Amino acid sequence: MHLVQRLKPRALATFAFAAASLSSAATAQIGSTYCVAAPNSTGSISLISATGSTDVALNDVTLGVSSLPLNQFGLFVTSQTQTFVMNPGGSNGNLCVGGMIGRFNAGIVSSGATGTVSLALDLNAIAAPMGAYSVMPGDTVNFQFWHRDVAAPGFSNLSQGLEIQFDSAPGLTFQNDIYPLLTQPNINAGSCVSCHGGICGLDLSTAQDAYNNLINVESVCCFPDDYVVPGDSTSSVLYQKLGNPTCGSAMPFGGTFAGDPDAVRDWIDAGAPF
Ligand code: HEC
Structure with missing residues (x-):
């Protein structure tokens, strides 16, 4: 037939x-962006997204950022609190994660020739100032990418914020x-x-x-x-x-x-x- x-x-x-x-992509887009990003030196804002599943048990979330200036280093930052701080530390961008901010220091990556980065998260090791923690169903976790840029005066910028509400599908x-x-x-x-x-x-x-x-x-x-x-x-x-x-x-x-x-x-x- x-x-x-x-x-x-x-x-x-x-x-x-x-x-x-x-x-x-093989997996679904999850999460939603929030906060206002400032354009980076490409003229675009740095776009953050995530794919995978919000089901904590599946432990399947990959963060991605695109429209970055080429060959610039950066790292993902995270917290469960949202905020809006313009030009933090002299950056050209806006900080959208507040409170107890964790840094994925092991994930410092270059945007390379494509102006993109990605990070496969381990939901049992989300960065936090006092040490990594495990995401629980019901948690809302925010992510942002902080990166170097060629534009004066701050020579750094930030993506939009991305909020992911985790759940479980028992x-x-x-x-x-x-x-x-x-x-x-x-x-x-x-x-x-x-x-x-x-x-x-x-x-x-x-x-x-x-x-x-x-x-x-x-x-x-x-x-x-x-x-x-x-x-x-x-x-x-x-x-x-x-x-x-x-x-x-x-x-x-x-x-x-x-x-x-x-x-x-x-x-x-x-x-x-x-
Ligand atoms: C009023 C009648 C009607 C209702 C109600 C309806 N459908 Fe459909 N469905 C259609 C028609 C007509 C098509 C073919 C046209 C199209 O794909 O847009 C279709 C196509 C589809 C297809 C694609 C089939 C294929 O072989 O590619 C899927 C899947 C589907 N429907 C699922 C659903 C689901 C799930 C619901 C309920 C949320 C639903 N439909 C409700 C009329 C209906």
Whole structure:
């Protein structure tokens, strides 16, 4: 059946999506930026982001910074307190982490020829003045990147702040936690199940059918991505469709999802158990 689907002429957009998805990061974007950054010598602000999972148990968070001046050293700083201090220590930037500020001194890195840096965090060793600590579910931890710059007068700058709210996904299962989200009515649209008795070949009629039709099954309309790739929410069409899909419309079609997309993400990233 999939062979027939593959032979059908497909819109160019579908192929563009396929190409884009190959180069995209394997894991989901997490956290949100806050605070106002000052432009660095490139004219852009230093952009901070994080990928991975907010589930503490998975210990899977990588920080990244881009749009940095080239070949400049810097380090990540962190705290659980947000602040706004202009030009700290004569820097050209603004400090967005306050209180007990930890420095990832072992992670002093150069922005190199690409103007980017990254740091794979160990959630059991978050830097703090009195020694490293372990992140607990419920903690909100803030991060910022402080780096040298060529611009006078301060010759240093800071990225935006990035806030990550950590949680835990204890034993999220498809039948107890996820399938109920697909059977409940949505806002201005019926339940996912009410339409998907076969649209695009996707049959969500019962929990067992839905699970069998989603896990590692290549999507029909968003080919060649799978509906659910256990451990990889970003590559999973089911999760993409609840946000800003690169293929087709956001779901539910014409309405707003009544469930929590983060639950779907966390369930997938935790291995998508039944
Ligand atoms: C009003 C009917 C309707 C509802 C409700 C609806 N869908 Fe859809 N769905 C569609 C249509 C039509 C398409 C095909 C067009 C598109 O992808 O935008 C589709 C496509 C999809 C696809 C892509 C299928 C493929 O093979 O690539 C997924 C995944 C999906 N929907 C999931 C959901 C989920 C999850 C919900 C509930 C949050 C939902 N849908 C609710 C009508 C609906």
